Amino acid sequence: MITFLSWEPLYTLAGQEPEGSPLRRACFTIGHRIQAAAADSAAWEMENLRTWEGSAMASMVFPAVPGTADPGLERVATDDVVGAGLAELCARTDDLAVECLEQISGWSGAENLPYGGTFHLMRTETASSAVTAGAPQLLTTHTASLSTLPPNFPELVSDFRDLLTRIAAEQHRREERVVIAIDELDRLGSDTGALAFLNEIKAILGVRHVHYLISVAEDVGASFVRRGLPHRGVTDSSLDDIVHVLPCTLEESKRILGRRASGLSEPYKVLTHALSGGIPRDLIRYGLRLDEITSKTQLIELTDISSQLILEELADTLAGFRTLLSKQQWTPRTSVLLIAFRNLTGHLRAGCPCVSPELRRALEHVAFHDLHRHLGEEAAAEIPDVTRNLIDEASAYVLFSLTLLDVFGEGDLARRRDEAASRGPEGDLDLLGQARQELEVSPYSARQLIGSIRTAWRFADGPAAGLPPTVPPARSPDCPRHPRPATRELRPS
Known part of the structure; x- marks a missing residue:
C-alpha cells in the first residue's frame, strides 16, 4: 500500500x-x-x-x-x-x-x-x-x-555544517570559494571573551572548501599570536594562520590618500599619517577633515590649516583625559593639576589656528610637566600611581601635538625637512607616525622617540626659560589674523 x-x-x-x-x-x-x-x-x-x-x-x-x-x-x-x-x-x-x-x-x-x-x-x-450540583x-x-x-546545540551545529557543505560543494563546482568573515571580534570586550567565542565556533570550522576570515583589534588579539607560548591554546588548534596587519608606512598612507582624498598635497598627507599613526580608518578620517576645513573656512595656508586640525584633535583628546582624571581622588594641593588641564582646554577652545605665546606656554607647561616642581615633594607624593600614569599619558600626547605644531605650523617646511633629514634618521617624517603608534604602547618610550625627533629638527627639549608654575588663563578669543564671523544680534519684534 x-x-x-x-x-x-x-x-x-x-x-x-x-x-x-x-x-x-x-x-x-x-x-x-x-x-x-x-x-x-x-x-x-x-x-x-x-x-x-x-x-x-x-x-x-x-x-x-x-x-x-x-x-x-x-x-x-x-x-x-x-x-x-x-x-x-x-x-x-x-x-x-x-x-x-x-x-x-x-x-x-x-x-x-x-x-x-x-x-x-x-x-x-x-x-x-x-460533578455538577443538583441533578448529578x-x-x-x-x-x-x-x-x-x-533545537539543541549539536543539532544546530550539524544542520549548519550540512548547509555549508552543500553551499561549498556547489561553489566549488563553479570554481569559486566560500568565505565567511567575522569582523571586530574585539567588540566582545576582552581577549578572554574573544577566545571563548572562538572556542564556541570551533565546531563549525573545518568544512571542506569553506574559509573563515576573523579580524580582531591588536589590543585584544595580542594573545592570539603567542604561537603556543607558554602552552598551546584555542587559536593554535583552530586557526591555520594568524596575520598581523601592521599600520601603514608613510608611503602606503600616501597611496591610500591618493585614492580616497586625491585633493591633498604632499604635506597634508604627511600630517594625516602622523596624526593617524598609519591606521587606515583614522587616516581617511583626517584626510576628509582636512578637506572640510579647506572648504568651510577661509584658511588657505598650510600652517593655518595644519594648526587648526592639530589643535582640534588635541582639544578632543584632552577632553577625554579630563573625564578620566575627574574620576580620580584629589586633594586641595593636587587639584592644581586639574586647573592646569582646564586652563589649557580653555586656550584650545578659542578655535583659532594661531599658536600665540600664551598657548605655547600652556602647551609647554603640560608637555614638560614636572610634578615635583609644580606641586612640591609632599603634594607630589599624594598622587596615586593610576593618576600619575594618566597625567604622563596626557603629557606625552601634548608633547606629540606640540611637535606637530612645530613641524607643520611654521613656514618653509621643505627646507627644514631636508635639514632635519641630513642630521640623521630621526629627522625622517615617517618617524612622526611611529611616535603616534608608540603613544599607544607607553608614554615613556613615546616621549623618548619624540625627544629624538625634536633634537633632529632643532626644537627645544624643555620649557622656555621663565615658564610660570601654572598654566596661564585662557587667551582672548579675538585674533587680528583670524577674526570670528560677525554675529547678528537678535531683538524681540
Whole structure:
C-alpha cells in the first residue's frame, strides 16, 4: 500500500489567509512541492509495478496517482518569504496549523524545516472532570496545546555544517570559494571573551572548501599570536594562520590618500599619517577633515590649516583625559593639576589656528610637566600611581601635538625637512607616525622617540626659560589674523 503526505491542509490554510501574506505564500509553495514530490514518486512506483505485468503476481491494484490540478504552482514564493511564513506557522497552535506542521515535518525527512528553520513539536493534552450540583452530571473537558522547543546545540551545529557543505560543494563546482568573515571580534570586550567565542565556533570550522576570515583589534588579539607560548591554546588548534596587519608606512598612507582624498598635497598627507599613526580608518578620517576645513573656512595656508586640525584633535583628546582624571581622588594641593588641564582646554577652545605665546606656554607647561616642581615633594607624593600614569599619558600626547605644531605650523617646511633629514634618521617624517603608534604602547618610550625627533629638527627639549608654575588663563578669543564671523544680534519684534 502506497501513501503520500497530504498537501491539502496547506492549501486549506493558505485559502484562509490574506492575499499576499507570507504564511499564505509559504503554504502554497510547500504544498506545491509536496504534491510535485508525490507525483514523481507515484510515477516511479507505477513504472516499477509495470515490470511485474504478465507474471504470476501481476494481479494487483495500481496506486492512486495525485491529481495534476495544483493551485500552488502559480504561487511559489522565494525562500525568504517562505521562511517568514514558516516562522508565523510555528507560532500557531490551532489544529489546522498543527496538521500542516506535521505534513511539513514528514516531507522534510525529519523535523528539519527547509529554508533554514528547525522545529520540534510538543503536544500537551489535559483533561478535567467535575460533578455538577443538583441533578448529578459528570462534565468532562479536554484541552490540547502545541508548543515549539528550541533545537539543541549539536543539532544546530550539524544542520549548519550540512548547509555549508552543500553551499561549498556547489561553489566549488563553479570554481569559486566560500568565505565567511567575522569582523571586530574585539567588540566582545576582552581577549578572554574573544577566545571563548572562538572556542564556541570551533565546531563549525573545518568544512571542506569553506574559509573563515576573523579580524580582531591588536589590543585584544595580542594573545592570539603567542604561537603556543607558554602552552598551546584555542587559536593554535583552530586557526591555520594568524596575520598581523601592521599600520601603514608613510608611503602606503600616501597611496591610500591618493585614492580616497586625491585633493591633498604632499604635506597634508604627511600630517594625516602622523596624526593617524598609519591606521587606515583614522587616516581617511583626517584626510576628509582636512578637506572640510579647506572648504568651510577661509584658511588657505598650510600652517593655518595644519594648526587648526592639530589643535582640534588635541582639544578632543584632552577632553577625554579630563573625564578620566575627574574620576580620580584629589586633594586641595593636587587639584592644581586639574586647573592646569582646564586652563589649557580653555586656550584650545578659542578655535583659532594661531599658536600665540600664551598657548605655547600652556602647551609647554603640560608637555614638560614636572610634578615635583609644580606641586612640591609632599603634594607630589599624594598622587596615586593610576593618576600619575594618566597625567604622563596626557603629557606625552601634548608633547606629540606640540611637535606637530612645530613641524607643520611654521613656514618653509621643505627646507627644514631636508635639514632635519641630513642630521640623521630621526629627522625622517615617517618617524612622526611611529611616535603616534608608540603613544599607544607607553608614554615613556613615546616621549623618548619624540625627544629624538625634536633634537633632529632643532626644537627645544624643555620649557622656555621663565615658564610660570601654572598654566596661564585662557587667551582672548579675538585674533587680528583670524577674526570670528560677525554675529547678528537678535531683538524681540
